[in-house]
Amino acid sequence: MAKLTPMMEQYFQIKNKYKDCILFYRLGDFYEMFYDDALTASRELEITLTGKNCGQEEKAPMCGVPFHSCEPYINKLVEKGFRVAICEQVEDPKAAKGIVKRDVIRVVTPGTNVMTQSLDESKNNFIMSVFCEDDLFGIGVCDLSTGEFRTTQVEHQDALFDEMNKFQPSEIICNDAFCICGMDFDYIRDKVGAVISPVSSDYFENDRCEKLIKEQYALVNLEGIGLSDYPFGMIASGALLQYLHETQKNSLAHLMELKVYSTENYMVIDSSTRRNLELCETLREKGKKGSLLWVLDKTKTAMGARTLRKMIEQPLIHKGAIQDRLDAVEMLKDNLMAREELREYMNSIYDLERLTMKVSYRTANPRDLISFKTSIQYLPYIKDILAQFSKGVLAKMAESLDTLEDLHELLESSIEEDPPIPIKEGGIIKEGFDEEIDHLKKAKTDGKTWLAELEEREREKTGIKNLRVRFNKVFGYYIEVTNSYKDLVPDYYIRRQTLANAERYTTEELSELARTILGAEDKLYALEYETYVAIREKLASEMERIQKTASVIAWTDVFASLALVAEANQYVRPTLNQRGVIDIKDGRHPVVEKMMSGELFVANDTLLDHKKNRVDIITGPNMAGKSTYMRQTALIVLMAQIGSFVPAKSANIGLVDRIFTRVGASDDLASGQSTFMVEMSEVANILRHATKDSLLILDEIGRGTSTFDGLSIAWAVVEYIAGSSLAGAKTLFATHYHELTELEGKLPGVNNYCIAVQEKGDSIIFLRKIIKGSADRSYGIQVAKLAGVPEVVIERAKEIAAELEESDITANTKNIGKKRTEEAEPVQISLFDTMGMVAEQPKKSEVEETLKKLDISNMTPMEAMNQLYELQKKCK
Structure with missing residues (x-):
């Protein structure tokens, strides 16, 4: 076998350490890929596959991308689940x-991609670490781009799924036990959207994890940050730290304090509820609007946008913390001038959190530092505005806001206002900041004057009118003469290069001048680079101050946003209670109301509690507004618990621990589940995990199967909620x-409620009003007519409906209810206790049989009256 070239030997030495990655190998101005990496990259990136002579008989497959524009290519591979x-x-x-090392x-x-082009500035990019042992799970969550780092531990897989749905990590690292614990990995990949990366058990070694955390945060013990009570969380976080160190090869100084959180401090929202309520994206288009x-x-600001998203995804359940947020929103709602001033200053603030990450990674360029300077120049004014508020969260934020004036002064005096992006080619440092840099700049400037003077002298001396002194990186400074003046070139010119249309020369004077000028330039560029790096290091040393300031700015932005929305949309401050009462007057759907261009939204009341108003059964036709109501x-309750004002005339909100929704259904064919199976799975999840403090939104339970089975299940579900340990769950x-x-x-x-409907002949008008009582029919045929179903189908449907009404099952269901209430009060009711009880067809009555036998056409009026009197007596 032929020997590999030195370059390819080096390539394989490095590649063998990163076998699970596509290796971007820097050669000159390109990142090159070879062999299998090249085959994969050319296919996935749709770039040309070529070959390179590597010392063997056949050329090595090769492809490459320019190093200065590599980000889109790397992002595309990472999005497809590859490691680069x-x-x-x-x-x-x-x-x-x-060979170059x-x-x-x-x-x-x-989960570790921090490239600007790949990140949505309004969303976090989380990586999660999961440590599993004996059905207990430690969780570590980090966003490298912002420095956020959190940890907790939970019992049972369902609680772990809840945390995954909350953070939506793009990558999960885990131990071997997690891989065999029975988790639904297809769900994690498809619904959560995470790539699962099992790592060695060494990562999760207890002592190593503890040591890493102590070193990262300079801790003597873990008690100070509350981590000693979360041993599994500590292991998960330590493993994640090691993974981040090994992939980033950096100190990770920008990672903020490792915060321990308890899942009991937040409302639990499962994936179905997030989708059905369309909290952050719509169900169909997956868009924000x-x-x-x-x-x-x-x-x-981007920081404010991310903070608001986290608030919506993690509502609070403790009254005091929610009240603090509501106080801040109310203060800014009532103080228009202060709010608008704050929002005006926010316009100039860049993403401090992600700028800080760049500083920590030593990848921040001069323009990033100018963005940073622009962002902090208005901090003193923001602090003054917040200081106008004498109490509450806003006053505390004013007190804690570090205006970073020393850093602003440093950047103002040192970095040019419009610097170049490259950091090794000069033009970065302002005049007056460093005496030696100023001296070298003067030498460089004078050098240009010297060159201009030399050029003019040579023109006069030689008579060559188009003589030019030029520069390139290969030959340095040279004199260029076109061929038409070649005969006038003097003897002391030394030829350097021959071109098609010109000749290039140098002289002893030009060579000496070039040495002086280039020496000054090299020294200047080197000194400017050193000075710039020192300035960047100064910012890196103030990481903690900058991150705390970024946090205050983010929360200020969020409170101002919620205050503006509350005022613009006529929202009210909700009252909070812990008695389980939800009393909403003239509530409105916040999204539907905004989407209705010019139309008046019909407001409705809601009353739910732990006693007489636990379950509202709502009937009425499709499209009348049941689901919207x-x-x-659910959205009003959730908005209240994130600390937002709500769309209502008044709202007294009993804090809930969970919101469950079972709204609509669709096939999950990829996993072999029908509409009905999906529906029943969601119902089972709700009945297993809801508590008396939960809010349940159940729409059309049992519609995915036959009428009798569906009715039986729906009936049994209502009984279970009303009569089991769930008694009290507001539904x-x-x-x-x-x-x-x-x-x-x-x-x-x-209690029964229905949607008011007005009939006009064969048509109906939806009044969108919830009223006490029940609907006597579904108006399905009328709705079908409104939808444009052909008239012949509508007429036939009416005929069939009339025939089917003869098989009315209402009488039997009345008996079911009577039978259930005559029994002893149930403690635990099986979900399918009533299955089959309504399956028996109603028997034909004696009156019905008599009516069928009557020959009305051969009866006199008196005979008919007498017969009717006899039938009426039987009915009574």
């Missing part, structure tokens, strides 16, 4: 003896099974 190792030259090629400077994975976030987000109740239950309205008065806390 970036291999750079780690020594100056001029000083290298033999190279090494991997960073590994990019989905049409979501709750779209309505509430009027933030001016139920979702608006809105929309249904087309009018038979369920028989439960009012027979089950405690069950």
